[in-house]
Amino acid sequence: MLLVLTSCSSQNRLDGYIYYRLNTNPTTLDPALIVDVTGGLISAKLFNGLVRLDDDLSIQPDIAESWSISKDSLTYTFNLRSNVYFSNKREVKAYDFKYSFKRVLDPKTRSPNTWVLENILGADEFMEGRADDVKGIRIIDDYTLEIRLKKPFSPFLSLLAMTAAYVVPEEEVKRWGPDFSSHPVGTGPFVLKEWLPNRELRLERREDYFDVPANVKGIIYRVIPEDLTAVVEFELGNLDIITIPASEYSRYKGDPKWQNLISSIKGLNTYYLGLNCSKPPFDNLNLRKAMNYAIDREKILNTIYERRGRLASGPVPDIIRRWDISYPYEYNPEKARELIKREGLNGIAINFYITADQEVVDIAEVIQFYIRAVGIDVKIKQLEWSAYKEAINKGEPDMFYLSWWADYPDPENFLFPLFHSSNHGAAGNRTRYTNLTVDSLIKKGQHVLDEKMRDLYYRQAEDIITKEVPWVFLWHRTDFTIRQPWIKNYKIYPIYSMDKGTEVSF
C-alpha cells in the first residue's frame, strides 16, 4: 500500500504532453458560442479562420492564403489554400466558410457573437428572418470566397481573426447537435481527445495539420480553481507553465531559481473607474475631472498592484496606440477639492459598485480613501459577479470598477463599444457617455481603411474622451507567467487566441 502511495504524482504525466492550468472549466468549445477566455484559448488550438494575427499583431494568412480588397473598400476576395482538412479528413472548401458564418448569424444558433459578422451585406435581413441567405457572402469557386460589406469597415480583417469566425464542418455540427459544444471538430493543429468537465482536457497533435505541426505530442489542460493549489502543482512539476497569481508574484520575482523563467506580456486591456454620465452627480463634468485629480493612480499601481501594469493615459492601450497623447490629469487633491467646492458638491455621497474579488476590494478601499480626502463620501457596494453585471448594465451605480480586454488589436475596439452612444449598457458603454462628435469621429474611423486617416479620427475622439473623462483611466495590466526550466520556445501573447500551441517544446 505505502509503496503505491509514495509513487510520486509526477510519474502520472503523459510523455510528450505539455501541462497547463485553467482556473475554470471552458463553457463551450463551439466557436459560435464562445465568449470566455478559457474557451477561446482552447478553440484556437482546434480551429482556424481565414486570417490570424501575427506576433506584431498584424493580419496574417491562415486558411486564406491571400486576399484582395476592392477600391471602394467593400468587397473582400479570399483565396483559400487547398489541402486544408478538418480532423474528420474532409477538405475545407469555400462553402464551409459560408456555412460557418451563416451559422453564427442564424438566430437558431443563439450565438452571442453575431456582432463579429454583422457588417456583412445582408446579415441583418438574414438575422431577422427576412432573407434565406446572406447576400454578401458568395462562393466564387471551391477555393475563392467573396465577402461584401454594408459599409467600409476598417477593422473587418481583425474581426475575422476572432474565434467566432472559425470554420466548422456542417456534417459534424448536424451530427452532434447541441453536443457539438463538447465534440468540436476543426482544422487546427490539435484535436480534442477527451474532456472531463471541471477536471481535464486532453488535446492531441495532428500530424496532418496544414501548417507546421506542433512540437509537443499533446496538451493537457487541468482545471484547478484555487490559485495556491496551482502553485503547489507547479512546484511539484505537475504543471509546465502557469500564470503567476498576484499573491505569489513578488516571491517568484525575488527568487533567483525562478526569476529567469518568468515571462511577461503587456496586456491589451484597460482598467477604469466608470462614472455614470447619465445621472447626477457624475453628469457634472467638473466632478468627473475632480475624480481624475483626486486619485493617486501611480501609488496604487506601485503598491497594491506591485507594478504589474502601466499607467493609462486614455482608453486605448499603449501598445496599439500609434499616436502620442498627453493625459491632462496628475494627482492633485487641491485642485480636486477646488473643483468640487466650485460646483457646490462638497459632502455629497456617491455609491461605488465593485465585485467581491479580493484584489478589487483592496483597490476600491484605497480609492475610497482618496475620494473621501477631497470631500466626497464613497459608499462601497460589493456584489457577486452576476448581480454586479446586471447592475452596471442597467446603469444603477454612480461609479464602478471594471476592465475591458481586447477582442481584436485595433483602437476601434477600445472606442466604439465603450464610448459610442449606440452601445449604452450591455454592449459596452456602461457609463452611458454620449457625445455626438465622438460618435461621428469613431464612425468615420470605422469607414476609412487608410491607417493614417483612421488614426487621425481615433486620436481626435480619444482627445475629447480624455477631456470629458467619463472614466478615471487607471492602468493597463501586464501579465506574468512562469515556466519550468525544461520548457523551450515558449512565447506569451497579448490576445489568447493568437497562441496556436505549435511552437512550445521540451
Place this chain on the structure above:
Amino acid sequence: MKIYLLKRFFLLVLLLLGITLLTFTLTKALPGDPVLSVVGERAQPEVIERIRKEIGADKDTLSQYFGYVRLMLKGEFGRSYYTNREVFDDLLLKFPNTLKLALGAMIIAIPVGLFLGFVSAYKRETISDRLISSVSVIGLSLPVFWSGLLIMLFFSLKLKLFPPSGTGDIRFLILPSITLSLPAIATLTRVTRTTLIEIFDMSFVTTARAKGIAELKINFIHVFKNALIPLVTVIGLDFGSYLNGAVLTETIFGWDGIGRFTMEGIIKRDYPVIMGCIIIGTMVFVLINLIVDIVYHYLDPRVRLHS
C-alpha cells in the same frame, strides 16, 4: 414497514415540489440575469432579448416553474444555459465523486471521533480529556480553507506523499477526505463524550456494576448500545451534508463534485443546474434520514416505524 416506506415516498414527492418551488422563486428573486453570463462583455440588446426568449427566461416565473415541473416529470433535468450540456449527465458524472469524498471523510471521522470521545469520557477531567477537548474545539473552528491548504503543503509539497489536486483514484482522495473529516471528528468526539458521560451516571449502569458484571461488558453492551442513537443522528447529519457537496474542500483540491457544480450554477444563475443539484440534494438528504430512522428502530425497539 411497506406502508411506512410508501408514506415516506409520498412525503418525498411533496417535499420535492415544495423545495423546487421555493428554490425556483428564490433564485428568480435574486438580482442577476443568466443571459448576461451567456453573452459575455459585448452584447447588443437584441441579442440578449433573442437569447432570453430562446431559453424561455422571458416568461413569468410561475409558468417557467410549471414548464420545469413538466420537464422533470418526463425524467429530464434540461441543459445548462451555459455549457449546453445535459444537467443529468453532469450530475451522474459528479455524484459518484461526491459520494467517494463523503465516504472517505466518514471512514476517517467515525473511528477517530468515537475513539477520541471514548478516551475523553473515560479519562474525564484529566489532562488527556482537556487536551482532546481543546483540540476538538480547534478542529471545529478551523476554516477548511486554511486547514486544507496546510494539509496540502505538508503532505504534497513537503513529503510528496499525495498529489495536491485532481479527481481520480484513492491517492487523490486521501487529502480532501482528511480535510473534510476534521470538523466531523470534532463534533463526533464531543457528542460521544457527553453522551457517554450521561449514560455512566444512569442507574442501570450502577445496577450492572453492582451485579458484578465485568467492566468491559458493561461498556460495550450496556453503555455503548445506549449511546448509539445520538451518534447515529450526528453521523447521519454530517454524511447527508457531505453528500450535498463540500464546496471549499472540492475547490482547494480540485475535486470534481456536486458542491462546485452547484456553486458555479448559482454564480452564473444557471437555473437548470441549480434545480438539478437541489433535487438530487433533497433526495439524498431524505434518503439518509430514512435510513437513520430505520436504524433507530433496530437500535431501540421502542422506536416504531409505523407510528
